[in-house]
Amino acid sequence: xxxxxxxxxxxxxxxxxxxxxxxMELSEFCNSFMVFKNGQEALNNLxxxxxxxxxxxxxxxxxxxxxxxxxxxxxxxxxxxxxHKMVTIYIVSSSxxxxxxxxxxxxxxxxNYILKPISLNSLKGILAEVTDA
Amino acid sequence: xxxxxxxxxxxxxxxxxxxIEKHAAIGTWEFNTKLEKITWSSQTKxxxxxxxxxxxxxxxxxxxxxNGDNLNKITKVFTDCIEKHEDYDIEVQIVTATGKDKxxxxxxxxxxxxxxxxxxxxxFQDIDKKTxxxxxLAFKEQQLRKTFETALIxxxxxxxxxxxxxxxxxxxxxxxxxxxxxxxxxxxxxxxPEDFRKGQRAMIDMxxxxxxxxxxxxxxINKKGEIIWTQLFTSIVRDSNNQPQxxxxxxxxxxxxxxxxxxxxxxxxxxEDQNKRLLNFAHxxxxxxRSHYGNLDMLLDIVKMxxxxxxxxxxxxxxxxxxxxxxxxxxxxxxxxxxxxxKDLKTEPLNLLDSFNKAMSxxxxxxxxxxxxxxxxxxxxxxxxxxPAYLDSVLLNFLTNAIKYKKPNEPAKIEIKTSANTxxxxxxxxxxxQGIDLKKYGDKLFGMYKTFHQHEDSTGIGLFIxxxxxxxxxxxxxxxxxxxxxxxxYIHLKKHD
Numbered sequence: 001x002x003x004x005x006x007x008x009x010x011x012x013x014x015x016x017x018x019x020x021x022x023x024m025e026l027s028e029f030c031n032s033f034m035v036f037k038n039g040q041e042a043l044n045n046l047x048x049x050x051x052x053x054x055x056x057x058x059x060x061x062x063x064x065x066x067x068x069x070x071x072x073x074x075x076x077x078x079x080x081x082x083x084h085k086m087v088t089i090y091i092v093s094s095s096x097x098x099x100x101x102x103x104x105x106x107x108x109x110x111x112n113y114i115l116k117p118i119s120l121n122s123l124k125g126i127l128a129e130v131t132d133a
Numbered sequence: 134x135x136x137x138x139x140x141x142x143x144x145x146x147x148x149x150x151x152x153i154e155k156h157a158a159i160g161t162w163e164f165n166t167k168l169e170k171i172t173w174s175s176q177t178k179x180x181x182x183x184x185x186x187x188x189x190x191x192x193x194x195x196x197x198x199x200n201g202d203n204l205n206k207i208t209k210v211f212t213d214c215i216e217k218h219e220d221y222d223i224e225v226q227i228v229t230a231t232g233k234d235k236x237x238x239x240x241x242x243x244x245x246x247x248x249x250x251x252x253x254x255x256x257f258q259d260i261d262k263k264t265x266x267x268x269x270l271a272f273k274e275q276q277l278r279k280t281f282e283t284a285l286i287x288x289x290x291x292x293x294x295x296x297x298x299x300x301x302x303x304x305x306x307x308x309x310x311x312x313x314x315x316x317x318x319x320x321x322x323x324x325x326p327e328d329f330r331k332g333q334r335a336m337i338d339m340x341x342x343x344x345x346x347x348x349x350x351x352x353x354i355n356k357k358g359e360i361i362w363t364q365l366f367t368s369i370v371r372d373s374n375n376q377p378q379x380x381x382x383x384x385x386x387x388x389x390x391x392x393x394x395x396x397x398x399x400x401x402x403x404x405e406d407q408n409k410r411l412l413n414f415a416h417x418x419x420x421x422x423r424s425h426y427g428n429l430d431m432l433l434d435i436v437k438m439x440x441x442x443x444x445x446x447x448x449x450x451x452x453x454x455x456x457x458x459x460x461x462x463x464x465x466x467x468x469x470x471x472x473x474x475x476k477d478l479k480t481e482p483l484n485l486l487d488s489f490n491k492a493m494s495x496x497x498x499x500x501x502x503x504x505x506x507x508x509x510x511x512x513x514x515x516x517x518x519x520x521p522a523y524l525d526s527v528l529l530n531f532l533t534n535a536i537k538y539k540k541p542n543e544p545a546k547i548e549i550k551t552s553a554n555t556x557x558x559x560x561x562x563x564x565x566x567q568g569i570d571l572k573k574y575g576d577k578l579f580g581m582y583k584t585f586h587q588h589e590d591s592t593g594i595g596l597f598i599x600x601x602x603x604x605x606x607x608x609x610x611x612x613x614x615x616x617x618x619x620x621x622x623y624i625h626l627k628k629h630d
Contacts, residue, residue, distance in 0.1 A: 120434070
C-alpha cells in the first residue's frame with residue numbers, strides 16, 4: 001500500500017496527538033506530519049502556502065472542539081482558500097451529537113466523520129480511501 | 134281617658150263607627166265592671182270568627198288568647214286598666230273560633246266615675262296580615278343580613294358617590310379596615326392608583342341605566358399598604374321608580390391566587406432552566422468522558438503494539454477491562470441523554486407483529502441455543518405510534534431480559550399477547566422466569582444501574598433505557614411479578630388509528 005506523504009493533525013489534545021502520531025507510524029500511514037493546536041494556528045500556517053510550491057498536507061485530521069478557533073470555523077475559512085492541490089479532510093471528534101454529524105455532511109471537502117478513539121483500522125481505512133482517489 | 138257623654142250625637146257616632154269598623158277591620162267592645170258583662174261589636178265577633186249572636190263573657194273572651202305570653206300580657210294590662218286606670222294598646226295573638234292564629238291590636242281605656250272604673254271600652258283590630266308580613270320581611274331581612282355578613286366573598290353597599298354604606302366581615306378582613314374606618318373612606322381612597330379609572334365608565338353607564346352590572350379585575354391597597362388583587366362584581370340597585378339608589382359590590386380577593394400563580398410560573402422557569410443546564414451537563418459529561426475514554430483506549434492499543442512485554446501480567450487485562458467498562462458507561466450515558474434531548478420525536482405507524490418478528494429474528498441464535506419457547510399472539514393488523522429504532526430496542530430488551538432471567542434449570546418460556554384501551558395498545562410480555570421482588574425493588578426497577586439478579590450480563594441499564602424510550606414515544610410500562618413464578622411487563626404503546 002502506498003503511503004500518504006504529509007498528514008496534518010489539528011487538535012488541541014496532546015494525548016491524542018501523541019497517540020495519533022504513534023498510530024500513524026505503526027501503521028505506516030505517512031512520511032511526515034504537520035501538527036497544529038487549534039484552527040487559528042493551522043490557518044495562519046497553511047493559508048500563506050496553499051497556493052505556493054511548498055509542501056502541502058494530503059490529509060487533514062480535524063478536531064471540532066478546540067479553543068480560539070474550532071473545527072467548523074477553520075473549515076469555513078479553509079474552503080475559501082484557493083489551492084492547486086486537493087486536500088482531503090477528515091473530521092475526527094469525540095462528539096456523537098447528531099447536529100455535528102449532519103453539519104459535517106454539508107461540507108464537500110469533508111470526506112468522512114471519524115469518531116475517536118482512532119484505531120489502526122480506521123487509519124488503514126483512511127489510507128485506502130486517500131491513496132485510491 | 135274620655136267620657137262617652139261628651140261625644141257627638143248618638144246616630145252620627147254609630148254610623149261613623151260602623152264605617153270605620155267595616156273598612157279598617159276594627160271592632161269595639163265594652164266591659165261593665167259592675168255587671169261583669171262584656172259586649173262585642175259585630176266586627177269584633179268577625180275578628181274572633183264567632184257567629185253574630187255569640188254572647189261572650191270575660192272568661193270566654195280571655196280564652197281566645199294564646200296560652201302563655203299572650204294570655205299573661207292581656208290579663209295583666211286588663212287588670213291594670215281596671216285597678217290602676219291605665220290605658221293599653223298592645224299587639225297579641227289570639228286563636229279564633231275556627232282555630233286560626235291571628236295577630237290583633239287590642240286597645241283598652243278605663244271609664245272612671247267617682248274615681249272608680251265602671252267600664253272598660255276598647256278597640257279590637259285585625260292586624261294579622263300586616264304583622265305576618267312584617268315578620269316575614271324581618272325574617273328575610275335577617276337572612277339577607279346573615280348572608281351579607283358571613284359571606285366568604287367581600288361584599289359592600291356603596292352610595293352613588295362611592296362612599297361605603299356597609300361592608301361585611303370578609304371585606305374587613307381582606308382590607309384590614311374596621312367597618313367604621315371603611316365608612317370614613319370612599320372606594321377611591323383605597324383603589325390602586327393605576328386602576329383608578331378602571332370601571333369608571335361602567336359606573337356611569339350603570340347610573341344612566343345603560344348597564345345593570347359590571348365585572349372586572351381591580352387592585353386595591355389594604356391598610357398595611359399592600360396590593361390586593363380582586364375580582365370586582367358591581368351591580369346597581371334601583372327603587373320602584375327606577376331611580377338608582379346604591380351600588381352593591383362583591384369583591385373576591387385573588388391576591389393569594391395571583392401569588393401562587395406567579396410562584397408556579399417562576400418554578401416553571403426555574404425548572405426549564407435547570408433542565409437546560411442538566412442537558413448541557415449531560416452533553417459535556419458525555420463528550421468529555423468520551424474524549425478521555427478515547428485517549429485511554431488508544432494509548433492501550435499503542436502499549437499493546439509498542440510494549441507487548443508490559444501487557445503480559447495480571448494487571449494489564451484489568452486495566453483494559455476498566456477502560457472498556459468506562460467506554461460502556463459513556464455509551465449508556467449518551468443513549469440516555471440522546472433520548473431525553475430529542476424533543477419533537479417524529480413517530481410513525483409501526484406494525485407491532487412485524488417489529489416483533491424482526492426482533493425475534495435478530496436473536497434467533499440465542500433463542501435456539503437457550504431452547505426458549507416463544508408464543509406470540511399479536512393480531513397482524515395492530516399498529517402503534519413509535520420510532521422504529523426505539524421500538525426495536527424496547528422489544529429486543531424485553532426478549533433478551535426474559536431469556537437472561539429464566540429459571541436456572543429450565544429453558545425460558547415467553548408469552549406475548551396484546552390488549553387495547555382507548556389510547557393504548559397494551560403489549561403483555563410474560564416470562565415465567567425468576568421473577569422480581571417488587572416490594573423490595575419495585576421503585577428501583579427502572580432506575581439506572583439497578584440490577585436485581587446475580588447474572589453475569591446484568592448491567593442495570595437496559596430497563597432504564599427501555600423506560601426512557603417508551604416514554605419518549607408517549608407510552609408507559611407497568612409490571613407485575615412474583616418471585617419464582619415470573620414477570621409480566623405491560624407495555625403501553627400509543628395506538629395508531
